[in-house]
Amino acid sequence: MHRFSKKVSMTVVKRLPKYYQYLTDLLLNDIEKISSRELASLMGLTASQIRQDLNSFGGYGQQGYGYNVLELREAIKEILGLDSDYTCIIIGSGNMGHAIANYERFKREGVMLIGAFDVDPLRVGTVVGNVVVKHMDELEGFVKNNEIDICILCVPRGVGQQVATTVTNLGIKGILNFSPLDLDLPDDVVVENVNITDSLFTLTYLLKEVTDPE
């Protein structure tokens, strides 16, 4: 599996979570097999896109049979790395930190929140998700004593880069970045940005396009 994924374009990678979601829904509806055409129409793709996407990971399904939903879901789960568990910490326990900490889906997919950190004395000692917020001063010790896979960054823009540099210096390789800035980090660190402000601005742009009579 893995040697294939090396070559895969981000466009395809970005579609993998959707495959996983749709296949999970199919299973929940007791659908055991599906043709690329059926899956395509479900996902708003073409059958050949589906075949190409899945071939880039080695190919699944049999001519004339279609895909075994359970097998394909398991394969994609593995490709997405969701066959492993992950430990994560949240830095920044404001509203967004709380929202993410309480995101049940993360836990269900094996991403376990084991720590939360903040600098605000009013937040330190409070509970987010299932953990007690520690002061940032305790971050280094905590990360050294616990293997942390993912840092969920929910700090203000102004301190985002500094905090991200700190956690990557401590050896954390994955950052889910909710802070509204682009992070400049070493190549062996992976960052996935969730920039809500950018999404809002894209929406206002598109809204202008559809509503502006001009």
Added chain:
Amino acid sequence: MHRFSKKVSMTVVKRLPKYYQYLTDLLLNDIEKISSRELASLMGLTASQIRQDLNSFGGYGQQGYGYNVLELREAIKEILGLDSDYTCIIIGSGNMGHAIANYERFKREGVMLIGAFDVDPLRVGTVVGNVVVKHMDELEGFVKNNEIDICILCVPRGVGQQVATTVTNLGIKGILNFSPLDLDLPDDVVVENVNITDSLFTLTYLLKEVTDPE
């Protein structure tokens, strides 16, 4: 301005919020002019990308002078539709709804939260952001009596499509979708998805790529 933007690719559109953010930062640092080269290195783009991006909106800047930061920011603000104000409602007042409702940046850019709705009797009557949560039964009347530009959708996946269909039938044209599903809506409705689960899965995929010794 507008007639240019019609032709613009989503790749460029997706970069516009970043231009806006970086130019805002430059202004805050009292920088009045910048060359495409300088702006490019700031944003991790090439100077020619910058010139192409901005030319697709009619072109700004003068040969040998560079860009007037204030003028360019104002132009991009207008292109993004941020020279207008917007009214928005939040549907689903859980953790994510709360996080978004308290997102100061939205207000600062003229996106005003004027209503919030939920079906959970424990949430109805509580306050999110600066509004009191109403029951979904009140949605139709509220939308008819208030011009709503944007619906911020924070409901569970299972009801997302139904709620989205309801609000678009009520005439709302813009949806910022935090519910983890793809919405099937009329072409004159614009949707921007913020799918946190997809982002997490992309991160675990990339994390596997960088950490897997294979």
